[in-house]
Amino acid sequence: xxxxxxxxxxxxxxxxxxxxxxxxxxxxxxxxxxxxxxxxxxxxxxxxxxxxxxxxxxxxxxxxxxxxxxxxxxxxxxxxxxxxxxxxxxxxxxxxxxxxxxxxxxxxxxxxxxxxxxxxxxxxxxxxxxxxxxxxxxxxxxxxxxxxxxxxxxxxxxxxxxxxxxxxxxxxxxxxxxxxxxxxxxxxxxxxxxxxxxxxxxxxxxxxxxxxxxxxxxxxxxxxxxxxxxxxxxxxxxxxxxxxxxxxxxxxxxxxxxxxxxxxxxxxxxxxxxxxxxxxxxxxxxxxxxxxxxxxxxxxxxxxxxxxxxxxxxxxxxxxxxxxxxxxxxxxxxxxxxxxxxxxxxxxxxxxxxxxxxxxxxxxxxxxxxxxxxxxxxxxxxxxxxxxxxxxxxxxxxxxxxxxxxxxxxxxxxxxxxxxxxxx
Amino acid sequence: xxxxxxxxxxxxxxxxxxxxxxxxxxxxxxxxxxxxxxxxxxxxxxxxxxxxxxxxxxxxxxxxxxxxxxxxxxxxxxxxxxxxxxxxxxxxxxxxxxxxxxxxxxxxxxxxxxxxxxxxxxxxxxxxxxxxxxxxxxxxxxxxxxxxxxxxxxxxxxxxxxxxxxxxxxxxxxxxxxxxxxxxxxxxxxxxxxxxxxxxxxxxxxxxxxxxxxxxxxxxxxxxxxxxxxxxxxxxxxxxxxxxxxxxxxxxxxxxxxxxxxxxxxxxxxxxxxxxxxxxxx
Numbered sequence: 149x150x151x152x153x154x155x156x157x158x159x160x161x162x163x164x165x166x167x168x169x170x171x172x173x174x175x176x177x178x179x180x181x182x183x184x185x186x187x188x189x190x191x192x193x194x195x196x197x198x199x200x201x202x203x204x205x206x207x208x209x210x211x212x213x214x215x216x217x218x219x220x221x222x223x224x225x226x227x228x229x230x231x232x233x234x235x236x237x238x239x240x241x242x243x244x245x246x247x248x249x250x251x252x253x254x255x256x257x258x259x260x261x262x263x264x265x266x267x268x269x270x271x272x273x274x275x276x277x278x279x280x281x282x283x284x285x286x287x288x289x290x291x292x293x294x295x296x297x298x299x300x301x302x303x304x305x306x307x308x309x310x311x312x313x314x315x316x317x318x319x320x321x322x323x324x325x326x327x328x329x330x331x332x333x334x335x336x337x338x339x340x341x342x343x344x345x346x347x348x349x350x351x352x353x354x355x356x357x358x359x360x361x362x363x364x365x366x367x368x369x370x371x372x373x374x375x376x377x378x379x380x381x382x383x384x385x386x387x388x389x390x391x392x393x394x395x396x397x398x399x400x401x402x403x404x405x406x407x408x409x410x411x412x413x414x415x416x417x418x419x420x421x422x423x424x425x426x427x428x429x430x431x432x433x434x435x436x437x438x439x440x441x442x443x444x445x446x447x448x449x450x451x452x453x454x455x456x457x458x459x460x461x462x463x464x465x466x467x468x469x470x471x472x473x474x475x476x477x478x479x480x481x482x483x484x485x486x487x488x489x490x491x492x493x494x495x496x497x498x499x500x501x502x503x504x505x506x507x508x509x510x511x512x513x514x515x516x517x518x519x520x521x522x523x524x525x526x527x528x529x530x531x532x533x534x535x536x537x538x539x540x541x542x543x544x545x546x547x548x549x550x551x552x553x554x555x556x557x558x559x560x561x562x563x564x565x566x567x568x569x570x571x572x
Numbered sequence: 573x574x575x576x577x578x579x580x581x582x583x584x585x586x587x588x589x590x591x592x593x594x595x596x597x598x599x600x601x602x603x604x605x606x607x608x609x610x611x612x613x614x615x616x617x618x619x620x621x622x623x624x625x626x627x628x629x630x631x632x633x634x635x636x637x638x639x640x641x642x643x644x645x646x647x648x649x650x651x652x653x654x655x656x657x658x659x660x661x662x663x664x665x666x667x668x669x670x671x672x673x674x675x676x677x678x679x680x681x682x683x684x685x686x687x688x689x690x691x692x693x694x695x696x697x698x699x700x701x702x703x704x705x706x707x708x709x710x711x712x713x714x715x716x717x718x719x720x721x722x723x724x725x726x727x728x729x730x731x732x733x734x735x736x737x738x739x740x741x742x743x744x745x746x747x748x749x750x751x752x753x754x755x756x757x758x759x760x761x762x763x764x765x766x767x768x769x770x771x772x773x774x775x776x777x778x779x780x781x782x783x784x785x786x787x788x789x790x791x792x793x794x795x796x797x798x799x800x801x802x803x804x805x806x807x808x809x810x811x812x813x814x815x816x817x818x819x820x821x822x823x824x825x826x827x828x829x830x831x832x833x834x835x836x837x838x839x840x841x842x843x844x845x846x847x848x849x850x851x852x853x854x
Contacts, residue, residue: 302612308750322740322749325756417819420755437741441822449743456745 153243156203163235168226171195180278186376190285192275249497251296259307265296305464308457315453317347328352330391338396359383486554574759588632595625596684603677656683657691658721719772726765727833730826733758800839
């Protein structure tokens, strides 16, 4: 299997190098034809913040071209920062398995990352539009997408939040049915608080209100996230009207006591109030969690969710590996089916079965004494029809024409539905 | 010939009587596997299993009605079977409507127990009193059954709410947290079922009060069954009023729902069987 993968990722290169190797969609579009002209028959370039990988079939039957990484580096003007050790090169089934691992999310920096599948699809679409894909990469990437889909439906590798901010937003969704009917209050402008608010906004929270001791910072945040800014002193009063509060201020004393929250809950008619206390030291008296319909969670609780989810995702890895192996075997079987001899054999069998079926149906129209001649005649017709294509197919099995032959075999298998027959 | 048919029909009914609890058990087993283990096979078979169980239950009810010439409402254990069936049907409606399958294990547990007790203790009653053939009784029983099914479902959602509420409050983020729908939805489902249940039970009580004096003169309004029913009705009425006027919501309402259901079951079983005079006609 003459497929290669050359790449760098978060395991082989630090961010300073990876960022130099990040290719935008336009850059990929410009670069792929160059690769096709000089290096590859078929190629797809995947580039995300954590990996840049080139999957390609070399133009000649060859092993890994050792200078290709330099071509990638010079294309991004990164020859002076990157070394050969930052790259990995995989070939044949190892390259295929690696792509399946990537598509499934188990090779990602964040285990079970779901974005990578979309990014892989996008990379393949660009390669297709640039006419850089053929039957091999088409089949390979379609199988990889199938792997990603199976992993998503058959395992829980992507389940549960694995960042504190996401865990907080997820927790809000476990309390409230529809966030677009609820208002959130961001108290303070810490980074995790901001990210949590961002996740809530992306889940269509009805309104975001921001209260910060420095009003200017609150307004900057408001410009980014789209929220209403209020004075920090009005924060407690606002709690009557909001359903979610995220607090991340630096304070040595509680900014809200249990007594304050008792009073607030009365004023808000005991409607549920979800408070995320991201402050260290904590901003809100933890005993307020005992109040009916107050859900108060600090950073430790959120860390606990994240740790649980990560452990759960890790426990799902064997299931994912099983799917990857399953699809790898099927892909390998498909590849092996592109051999000339078995295809000729299957094609003969297909024609023979058609002949036999038709004879069976219509044999009674012919006199008994001509049956033997009928058999011979129909066999001869089939042999004549198949003779020329078979000879042409056999003649194309020289080593240099191997890929061309596989293409022909693939076309024949598709036209006559030989793979379909197998799966049936 | 006809006696063979009768024997066969009775054998068939007995067979279904044994099969039904097993079918409900298989269904909740599949729902449990789906809920706790997220097993693919269980996820695939749970709906067909539920459909098959309800189909068999329909056949059982029809066969029983035809064979014994009366609907299965003559004893509390026959009623249990109808309640199991009604809860099962109501659950199918909820599942199709909300697309949430994760609460099935908890809801279907009740039909299983109702049918199990029904199958274990249902007996053939040799003679059916004439009063059990009244149209008003049919109306009374139908609304009461639907009402009981609704408040049962309301209580299960209330119970699930309380479990999830507890887990979120105490930062226990296990399978309950992961699989159940959110608190607001559980509360909404419980409340909707309570409203249905309350309306239907009100109708059942009114029809019962109209019908009862027509069939007996010995009725006493201090009868424990009637007293229990009025207390239950008052609890639900005050809960709904507290929500409407006092803004009650969340945990309190769910506790009330579970409490109301517990009292209802107590009234249906213990009071009905051992203390009440008028609600037993056989």
